[in-house]
Amino acid sequence: MQEERLIELLVNLHDGLSRLGPGNAPSTLRALRMCRELPATPDILDVGCGSGSQTLVLASATQGRITATDLFPSFFQTHLEKVARKEGLDERIRTVQADMNDLPFDEESFDLVWSEGAVYIMGFDNGLTKWRPLVRPGGYLVVSEASWFTDNPPDELWKFWTAHYPGMRSVQANHEAAQSLGWTSIGHFHLPVEAWTIDYYGPLRERLPIFRAANANDADAQAVADMTEYEMYLMDTYSEHFGYEFHILRRND
Template structure:
């Protein structure tokens, strides 16, 4: 996938690189019952927002965060340094993480591997009884509006929640919990992105980052046009 010039710099300045909240992480931990001296992978960690929440919620756990984008990794390392050896952050391929992990958390990044393909790849990286929690784009109906289709233009085939459940089952996993991310998590994400754009302008970086800023503002406008239809489904699953 080709990224506009300046994309990584702009998005590394945002608090998150996709929609989600601390309550989503807490929900997954409460539903799974995970605690104590466990090992967790934050796959596609971005700048480490969810790694921070995981480390706070699981003070005895070992958190490993991985991302392919060097600017995100650098930002995550700086952000998570306060946790010391409890959290390690590295640049790498999330599909090849060796494990074994009690939980693989993946906010908005499994999309790049493919749901079925990614879940199959992670099966051997899970402890017996291990969990995967991931968020993925979905349409809220079989007949999305033109505005909703325009938002996801160029992002490949986006199905319904029922389609996503079928992909989970096709990978040999059982669905243990489901939570929809609509409205507020997206607004918070785009508010942070707007703040990163404002910072770029205030520091004289807007000209250099112009292609990325233009793309981000187009995305925000498309979300505004269909905000009640734009959703992620957060799935909590286990191998069968």
């Protein structure tokens, strides 16, 4: 299947869902609390915000101004913007369509750059390098990244994830890479398994039969649904071997 067609089907499958990847509010808040020296009204950039569940958590938990960016504006239009208006957070959240590879912001514009489940798109090292100039000295970068938790994952798990994300590394390798790219590590932790199975896969599991029925004669769409179900099975079976790791990093110069 062509890459463009795959993306189109994945966007269609996820459209309107409140989470587009693994994550949950307690984990967002845990990582935010580790950024102990943020100013009272921080400028925050959320990269690859998707439907913006974490953006809303950041807006509720701080007095900051948040810029939420994504390549596909339909994601933030159908969820984040509506909920932000309803909850009276819209004055502190602005949405901007932008490619994470080429973000249209001045250097040192942000006290905190945040990205949940999205840095894999440009690669961990690339993201940590390209986003660094946007962070003010003393500011923070928080990313969650798909990672190996053990050295010898089972074959079927290894095959799936190396096919879908060849750049996936161990937590330790990413921890060391961050430091070699000039970041100070404040800490890191595993995203809990329920942030996959309940917060992300829960609504997606309900969406799948609707997606299948709406695309009954489309072999590509059925293949995307099959792949999604297989990914869920792998997480249900092998969660000790892989997952997402939050890294809390600081720019000290």
